[in-house]
Each structure stands twice: as C-alpha cells, then as structure tokens.
Amino acid sequence: MGNSAKQRVLLAPLDPVHDIGLKIMKRHLEANGHETFMLPPDYKAEEIIQKAIDEKVGTILISRTLGYGVAELLAGFVDLADAAGLRKNVRIAIGGMAIRPELAAELGFDAGFGPGTNPDEVLAFVEGREYVPDLSKESKQKKDISAGYSYRYKHERIGQLLDKIVDFIFDWAADKTSPGVIRAEIREKMLRAEAVFQAGKVSEHEYKKALAELQQAYLEHSDETVRKFFSEGIIPAKTRPLSGSELASLEEYVRETESRMSIKRVQHIGENPTVFIQYGTGCPFMDIAHIKMGESWGADGVVHFDPSWGARTEGFLSGYLTHEEDGSVITPENLRQIKDSLHSSTLWQVRAHRGLNTPETVLLAGAIGADLTKINIAYGAMGAGTDPARMCIDGIAAIKYAAKYNLPFDVVTNEELAGVPAFKAFAGMLVVARLARRLGAKPILQPLFCYSPEMMITGGMEDNYVDFNAAKIMALRKIIDAPMWPGAPIGFLTQTEDRVQSSMTTGLHAALASSLGVDAISIASSDEAYSGGPIVAASRVDTLQAVTEAFRFFGHTKIQPTAKAERHAGEIIAGIQKVLEQIVEKGCFVQAMYDGILGAPEDGAYPGRVGRGRVITL
Secondary structure, three states, X not given: XXXXXXXXXXXXXXXXXXXXXXXXHHHHHHHOOOEEEEOXXXXXXXXXXXXXHHHOXXXXXXXXXOOOOHHHHHHHHHHHHHHOOHHHOOEXXXXXXXXXXXXXXXXXXXXXXXXXXXXXXXXXXXXXXXXXXXXXXXXXXXXXXXOOOOOOEOOHHHHHHHHHHHHHHHHHHOOEEOHHHXXXXXXXXXXXXXXXXXXXXXXXXXXXXXXHHHHHHHHOOOOHHHHHHHHHOOOOOOEEEOOHHHHHHHHHHHHHHHHHOOOOOOOOOOOOXXXXXXXXXXXXXXXXXXXXXXXXXXXXXEEEOOOHHHHOOOOOOOXXXXXXXXXXXXXXXXXXXXXXXXXXXXXXXXXXXXXXOHHHHHHHHHHHOOOEEEOOHHHHOOOOOEOHHHHHHHHHHHHHHHHHOOOOEEEEOHHHHHOOOHHHHHHHHHHHHHHHHHOOOOEEEEOEOOOOHXXXXXXXXXXXXXXXXXXXXXXXXXXXXXXXXXXXXXXXXXXXXXXXXXXXXXHHHHHHHHHOOOOEEEEOXXXXXXXXXXXXXXXXXXXXXXXXXXXXXXXXXXXXXXXXXXXHHHHHHHHHXXXXXXXXXXXXXXXXXXXXXXXXXXXXXXXXXXXXXXXXXX
C-alpha cells in the first residue's frame, strides 16, 4: 500500500486511441488505495478539465503519443488548466512513449514519465513524495557459472580414455617449459615485489632495483618488438599511449555515466542463461563505452579480446595503450583501467586461449581481478594458431594459474568454424576439460552454436538450425556433468555472406540455448562480424534487446527438437569415443594434433606454426 492519504486521480488519454498505460496505472493506483476516474480516448481538453473540476481530483494523469502539432496541443492543455484555476490545487503529469521529464517541464507539466517507467514512480508522484527505487529488485549479483557441477563422467568409457590421454600429457610435459611459461614466472615475481613495496616493507629504491632486474630477465625471453619498446621506446605501428588528459577524461566519463546509469536485466526467468558481450575495439575509451552500454542494457558479463598480433608476439608491452586495429592491447595498466570501470555485478573474462602469452595472460587476469578466462590447447593449436607442442606446455601452465586464482575458464571449440566436425572439436575440448580437473581448475564447455560449417558441407541443417545445435548439448550432457556456455558467439556464421550476424538470429539462438538449459551464452553486436569498422551503439543495444525479447517471448516454454537431434547426439558421442581411442593408440596427445586426429587439413584444420621450436627441454 502507498504511504499517503487516499487521493482522487483523473486518468485521461488526450489521444485518439492510446490508453493502455493509463489502464495499467489505474489498476496500480486502486491497488494502493486511491480513487480513480478513467476517461475514454479522444476527449477534448475542455472536457477533461471539466471532469477534473466536477470530481474534485488532486491529480490529473495525461497520456499522449507525440506527432505533428502535439506539443502545441499539450501546452494548450496546461494553459487551459491554468485559466480554469486548477493549478492551485491540482498536479498534472504526462506519460507516453516519447515523453521525457525535460520535455514535460518545458510544456508546463509537473512531471513526465517515459518508456520503462516503474508504476511505483507514478504512485510516488500522486502521493506527493519522493520516489525511492527498490534497489533490491534492480540489483544484480555475479553468477558463478561453474557452481553446482560435479564434473562426474556419465560415459564411463570416454572418462577412462580421457584419463589415459591426460596421463600421456603429464608424462610428455614433465621435462619441458617455454619462454611464455618463464615470462609468466617472472611476471609473478614482479607482482609480488609490487605488493611488498605497496605494503611498505621495502624502500622505493629497493623496489625499483628489483623491478629493473626482473624486467631485464623478462626481456631476455621476449621478442625484439617488446625489447625495443622498453629499451628504445619504439611503439608498434598503429599503437600509441593515451595522454594524461585522455585518461582524466575517461575517468570522468565513467563517473558521469555511472551517476545516471541504471542496470537492466536481460533474463525474464531465473533459468535464462547469463549473457556475455565481447569488446576489443583497440581503444580503452571505446571499450569502456561499450561495456557501460552493455551493462545498461542487461549484459551480465564482458569478454576482453586482444589483438591478433599479440598472440604472435613473445611478451607484453606496458602502459595505457590504444590501438587502431582489431583487439585491445593487453597491458597491466589497460586491464586495471577496464577492471575499475566495471559495475560490481559484471562478470569479466580475459581470454587467453591461443597465443604465445597464454600463461601470463591468465596470471594477469587473476591478479588484477578477472572472474573468468578462456583456455583451449586443441583450438589454440589449430587453424593457423600456435604450434601444438608450445600450446600444450603454455596451456598447462595457464590452467595452473586459473586454478590458483579460482578462475573458471571456457574451453571453446571454434575449430569447427573451419569445418572440423563437432565430434573432433569436442574430443579436444573434453581432453582439456579433463586436464583442467586433474589440475584443480573449473572448465566450462563451450560448443559452437550456429549454422555449423560441418552441416553446411554435408547439408545436415537444411531443415532447421535446432536439431544439430540441440544435439551438441544433449551429447555433452550424456558424457559429463559440467557447465555449458555456447558461444563464439551464438548465431555466428548463420547469415548470408553480406550479413554474418543479425539480432533476430541471435535472439533465436539465445531462446534455443535457454530452452536447452545452458548456463551462459556469448552474443555479438548485429554489425560486429561484417561492418569492417567500429561497432555502433544502436547495433549493440538492438542485439541485447533482441535477446531480452526472445527470453520474454518463450519464458518457461521449450523449443522441441525432432527425433533427428537424438540421432545426431548419438553420432557425436560415437565420434568422440573413436577420436579418443585414436589418440590413446597414438600414445601422445601433441602428436595426435600434428597428425590431424583432432582435425585434418581436409577439415580445414592445420597445426599452428607460431612458436614452433621454442619449447625448452629441461
């Protein structure tokens, strides 16, 4: 109930048709003890004012859609109310799709209520009190995607094969390291030295001396690009440091944005998955703008994409750096800037799944406060990625850091983008997941959700996009009790060549993911995959709204796959087992990647060459 005395309220649509909002408000006001008088549409201003006088109301609520000449009509209504002497004792508010408080004030109304108005806000106006939002309804909490899963293998044979393969990996890696692993170990010492200095346990001179020695050791295991950056101040092409004024402006932007920002919720029911968006514009300012926009429109998490050149470079740069091409440069300073900009409810993933800096990326992510990371030895070594041997050594170290910092990580299967069959991609994913469990980490399975290239080639999705995507989840659930996060993103590659992604496609895939009960999804902006330029705000918002509407449309209902989904699931499971048996027969996981067991050249998968020959035998 409201906390003020009973009010008499006149509700009048100063409009030929529209009165739904007023009907909703009528019910809400009456439920809170107020007396209402509802007029039908298309009453003239004089008739509304006369009704207000006759019923001795204290508040008039007007509803109106905007159009040509409407501003003059509304201003005229206020003037007429003034002339009738109503304004001494009657408060007048207006609501509608195009109404904003500033417009209402300009037209002479006491208040204005636009789209998304909470009925309690109008109730507070009627009762003459300040509106205090119930933040408990709006607040969002971070969700642990990996919580509640046992990682128990339901398919005994596959579980046994995975354990044998992980034993092979441990035996093979026992006497090996890499420049990436060594740099991560040095970075760990740098972070400890910084913590000791900040705690006041050593002098600034001692700290700088120790840091200089560590930096020199770091550069000994870095590429020339990184060495020149630190020794000569040479910055890679299309990259520059942010100025002090730019950083100050960015901090002011975050403060100002958060002061007026509200957090929406994408999910309609509790079972809807957590929703992640991606950022990696190259510019920290633009990244943060997209993050704040995503948070405002309901994104639960954000994923940091680094530049492609960073994956091929031994070592990280430092400072606040902006970059003109794809991906945002990973430095401790850039990551801290992103971290400081996040809403307290936003999950933050720093992906590290392929490249020569994988262990150090996970270490920095954990130390700076990320919630999740991304690691996959198999995908990281396929499709022009990192050398399989190097990726395996670096991946093991990265998983250990993920366990140390309690960072759940998704194991993506994007090699399927090239046409690698799902069963081969999933075999690699399950090997990494089992390896992670043996190392004490929490993997999240991430099957690709789209018009699969495998099915494009074989024609297996000509009828619908539901069965095969559903089969992936069904198959994995029959193998292991583990969290699932379809992505890469969902709907990717489902459109024609001139439109790779659309909000409708994303919404449909999101609804299917929710129907299948997955834990999270990654989505792309509707212009992200084909724009060839910056992602625009309208596209980002449009895609988030499409997912919100898809969740609202389906609610607790389910999308029903056909019997074909079960057949696909059985084929995937049989294929996974066959691949794992081939790896066991080979006796070496790394060699199996070189030999095409997890994806052959005819599938579009080629062992990566980056970092080849840089595994160090101890």
